[in-house]
Structures are given as C-alpha cells and as structure tokens.
Amino acid sequence: MSSPFRRFVQIGRVALINYGPDVGKLCVIIDVVDSNRALIDGPESVTGVKRQAIHFKRLSLTDHVVKVPRNARQTLLTKAVTTADVKTKFANSAWGKKLAAKQARANTSDFDRFKITVLKKRRNHLVAAETRKLVKAANKKK
Incomplete structure (x- = not known):
C-alpha cells in the first residue's frame, strides 16, 4: 500500500x-x-x-x-x-x-471592479442568448 x-x-x-x-x-x-x-x-x-x-x-x-x-x-x-x-x-x-x-x-481599484462587473454582465447576457437559441432549435426539432 x-x-x-x-x-x-x-x-x-x-x-x-x-x-x-x-x-x-x-x-x-x-x-x-x-x-x-x-x-x-x-x-x-x-x-x-x-x-x-x-x-x-x-x-x-x-x-x-x-x-x-x-x-x-x-x-x-x-x-x-x-x-x-x-x-x-x-x-x-x-x-x-x-x-x-x-x-x-x-x-484592484473600485473602477477596475466596476469594469469587471460590466464585462461579466455582458458575458452572461451573451451566454444566455446562445442558450435560448440552442433550446429553441432543439424544441423545433421535436
């Protein structure tokens, strides 16, 4: 062992x-x-x-x-x-x-943290939009 x-x-x-x-x-x-x-x-x-x-x-x-x-x-x-x-x-x-x-x-400074928050929101929005498209496409195939 x-x-x-x-x-x-x-x-x-x-x-x-x-x-x-x-x-x-x-x-x-x-x-x-x-x-x-x-x-x-x-x-x-x-x-x-x-x-x-x-x-x-x-x-x-x-x-x-x-x-x-x-x-x-x-x-x-x-x-x-x-x-x-x-x-x-x-x-x-x-x-x-x-x-x-x-x-x-x-x-990081306050402004750097603010910019990071804005970028995270933008990324999350894009991911959610792509996910909605994929789910809609999968539902059409059914």
Whole structure:
C-alpha cells in the first residue's frame, strides 16, 4: 500500500511561509531543529527571508527540492536556488498562478471592479442568448 503523502520535510525542500512577517515568501529548509521546527533560509538576497527557526505549522511544503547539504552556507544556497530557478518554477505552477491571481484581485481599484462587473454582465447576457437559441432549435426539432 502506497503512502498518500508526496511532500516530506527534508533538507533542500522549498516551502512557502504562510504566517508571520514573511507570509507569501519562499524559503528552503536547511536543517530540522526538532519535531516542531525547521531552520530555514531564503536566501535573503533572492527571496528576502533571513535564516531563522520556524514552526512547521507556519510552512507549506511545495513540490520543489533544491540539492543542498545540511546547514548550507549563504553563498552555496544562493547559487543552488538561482540555478534551480525556484521562484520562476513556483510562479509557473498552478499554486503560484492562483496566488498571483489572488494578489491581482486584492490590488484592484473600485473602477477596475466596476469594469469587471460590466464585462461579466455582458458575458452572461451573451451566454444566455446562445442558450435560448440552442433550446429553441432543439424544441423545433421535436
């Protein structure tokens, strides 16, 4: 019987911080402190996350893994993250696209929301008109 889990806490696992001052930023697990905490690093020059111990509840594990040794130094970690192109890969994933769309919606102005509402009404009107045509055509065939 196979395990339902696919993402494991491991050295080099890329994670998304889901709580605290660095929420929404990517980091790399570089060591496991105990059963509740991990030592993470951004590195700061790439993602803006400083090296720190963080609780597992504040991390969401991604599918991406960077090949780094345990307690990797800043320069080695920076090189590994940039060559693996972690930020671009995450941004192109479904999860990253969903977060980007959520961010874009949060940054809209009142007028942008009004324009979206008008476009939705227009689309719904066109869909309803096509549906009426198809139903009328189907009823004529009977």
